Amino acid sequence: MLDATHDAARRSRVASANGHADFPIQNLPLGVFAPPGGAKRAGVAIGDSILELASAPLTGVAAEAVASMADGTLNGFFALGAAPRKALRAQLSELLSEGSTAELVLHDSGKCTLHLPARIGDYTDFYAGIQHATNVGALFRPDQPLMPNYKHVPIGYHGRASSIVPSGTALRRPNGQRKPAAETQPSFGPSRNLDYELELGIWIGPGNSLGEPIPIAQAAGHIAGYCLLNDWSARDIQGWEYQPLGPFLAKNFGSTISPWVVTPEALAPFRVAQPARPEGDPKPMAYLWDETDQAEGALALELEVWLTVPGAAPHRLSTSDARGLYWTPAQMVAHHSCGGCNLQPGDLFGSGTISTEAGYGSLLEITQGGRKPLTLPSGATRRFLEDGDSITLRARARRDGFAGIGFGDCTGTILAAP
Incomplete structure (x- = not known):
């Protein structure tokens, strides 16, 4: 299960992620947040920032995985299982790596509201x-x-x-x-x-x-x-x-x-x-x-x-x-x-x-x-x-x-x- 996304030497273009105690580029946890005055949307914690997933130029199965979060919850994404999750992680790691020039929308996590990531049925x-x-x-x-x-x-x-x-x-x-x-x-x-x-x-x-x-x-x-x-x-x-x-x-x-x-x-x-x-x-x-x-x-x-x-x-x-x-x-x-x-x-x-x-x-x-x-x-x-x-x-x-x-x-x- 170990791959390039776990490489300890990999650094992020988001400077605060490098050496971050919780959210370095090797983590990439998912959640639901709202920027000031905005609606709920899916994101990834990276250092002191949140990447708005809908803004990321993803392709293939990874793009489909993000589309499953369009309702502002991760339920649909959870249902997809491991393969789409791994594909999304791999592309996000590349996009957020040092040297990447992809256009991304990043938010200051300290100014955002964090919500429950999913509708909890049971x-x-x-x-x-x-x-x-x-x-x-x-x-x-x-x-x-x-x-x-x-x-x-x-x-x-x-x-x-x-x-x-x-x-x-x-x-x-x-x-x-x-x-x-x-x-x-x-x-x-x-x-x-x-x-x-x-x-x-x-x-x-x-x-x-x-x-x-x-x-x-x-x-x-x-x-x-x-x-x-x-x-x-x-x-x-x-x-x-x-x-x-x-x-x-x-x-x-x-x-x-x-x-x-x-x-x-x-x-x-x-x-x-x-x-x-x-x-x-x-x-x-x-x-x-x-x-x-x-x-x-x-x-x-x-x-x-x-x-x-x-x-x-x-x-x-x-x-x-x-x-x-x-x-x-x-x-x-x-x-x-x-x-x-x-x-x-x-x-x-x-x-x-x-x-x-x-x-x-x-x-x-x-x-x-x-x-x-x-x-x-x-x-x-x-x-x-x-x-x-x-x-x-x-x-x-x-x-x-x-x-x-x-x-x-x-x-x-x-x-x-x-």
Whole structure:
């Protein structure tokens, strides 16, 4: 999968892209933006600029790929699959390379509005971060942190797509029913234990027909790209409502995603083997097992969480690694469709909270359920998030011999409850 577009020596005619932490010419993520006073349109992030795709002098399959985005979404493009995506990437890399004189329309990204890249038909949240699942389980079930099914089946639930928002969108603290152990009756009001969750977002490309499962060996081909996802969580509301059917109001008030779709092709140099399961863990069933997926189905991504409280500088809460996922994205696709569920272009998966021994992906873990408040450099303390707090997620992919790439910020700020 490696080709000239991954050449670390390739430089861009867009000066800000050269050495850019997130968007060098080796990345070329796609998204939907609007310039000042303009309508939504498809673009590619390149350094501190956005290339308006409709302006690029593309030919053949690459031109057809851009035509599929004419409605201001990437759904049609996602449906096309890998071959048009690769053709578009190859031509864009040439057009944006140093020495190219093609006429292009470039916009200052700082002056543009970034939108959701696709219409999200369905949203599924998995629970594939085993360290997070173990840490949370230990808080509530010390004798059995992981449920018996965890290592056999990718755990997930269907969420809602309507309240997924792009980075930079503020969200209101949710209201709901709460009943902590110290109170005899439930009460209604703003969540007292509002949290973030560090997740990887997985965009679905070509779908499958109803009743036709996607084989694990083909599952990676149904992934159109990746983003960061903050699945905000009202822990106190969830603790009261989740039995027996799982979270509801605790999650549906909002999730935040980074707006750029980082393609599988851009991440090709950073594919790694899925970490070996500990001795004694069950081997996945045949419908979840593929040797190629095990050899290169995981992603080496360095993840960070930053907290900004009013009046203080941003503080890095934790670092993590996408290799903390117990199941690969392809295994999630295969499992989601194994019963015949029809996935569609623009569906979105959340990986589940990614924690490692080096860093946790939620305040629930960092503060041990709120029992050990975190003291920030400013002197402020936090059990959970307060109004005015902002969370920023970041991801970086690095490997010797290749240009590092990133995902762009995934930022959200909490406003007071309605």
